[in-house]
Amino acid sequence: MKAHEVVMEWVTEELRSGRLHIGDHLPGERALAETLQVSRSSLREALRVLEALGTIRTATGSGPRSGTVITAVPEQALTLALNLQLATSQVEHHHVYEMRLLLECWAAEHSDPARGDWERADRLLELMDDPDLPVEEFLPLDAEFHVLLSRAADNPLISTLMDALRISIADHTLQRAQALPDWARTAERLRAEHRGILESLRGGDRDAAVERIRSHIRGYYFETAR
Numbered sequence: 001m002k003a004h005e006v007v008m009e010w011v012t013e014e015l016r017s018g019r020l021h022i023g024d025h026l027p028g029e030r031a032l033a034e035t036l037q038v039s040r041s042s043l044r045e046a047l048r049v050l051e052a053l054g055t056i057r058t059a060t061g062s063g064p065r066s067g068t069v070i071t072a073v074p075e076q077a078l079t080l081a082l083n084l085q086l087a088t089s090q091v092e093h094h095h096v097y098e099m100r101l102l103l104e105c106w107a108a109e110h111s112d113p114a115r116g117d118w119e120r121a122d123r124l125l126e127l128m129d130d131p132d133l134p135v136e137e138f139l140p141l142d143a144e145f146h147v148l149l150s151r152a153a154d155n156p157l158i159s160t161l162m163d164a165l166r167i168s169i170a171d172h173t174l175q176r177a178q179a180l181p182d183w184a185r186t187a188e189r190l191r192a193e194h195r196g197i198l199e200s201l202r203g204g205d206r207d208a209a210v211e212r213i214r215s216h217i218r219g220y221y222f223e224t225a226r
Helices: 003-017 031-034 040-052 074-087 093-109 119-126 135-153 156-168 170-178 184-203 206-225
Strands: 056-060 066-068
Touching: 003 031, 003 040, 031 040, 040 056, 066 135, 093 135, 093 156, 093 206, 119 135, 119 170, 119 184, 135 156, 135 170, 135 184, 156 170, 170 184, 184 206
Parallel strands: none
Antiparallel strands: 056 066
């Protein structure tokens, strides 16, 4: 077993048993190396791998935020994997479109108005309503809005996957939006569609929300795929 696998297995077991919690500090390097019976150089390499995967965060200095802390940020690892897939052209625009349909329509179908953060959703829409908002600022708000809505389904894996997808395709999405002949007109339509989706979800009309989300994603996909 590789060093990072040894460390990951130990961290997983400590979390499962309740001896460690998210936000806790790992033991010092020397103590941890002795506990796991790995060399300190192997341990450092393992910690670098785990940090890249979003399992831990390391910081130098003193104080409560220094040292090695359990963070458990799964979207970081998913984002890394998706970035590699996109870079090697194993994932293309239509694959992203199909995945968005699956995730977002499922989330709408299983949403519960009582779980939605509608105040935050309204705030995001208000920010996007600015007609002078550049596309570079509109798109991150748009993506955050969609991730936020998915959380009403109370399935953290869905929103985690969507968050990772959002980060991975940000540059790709911006390039396609910038190539549109009339972004202002597109943005105006997206704003109206967003409000319709939010209205359906907040009112508990799942069927209408699913249809509106499907139409919203499909329309934008075909517009940017031209």
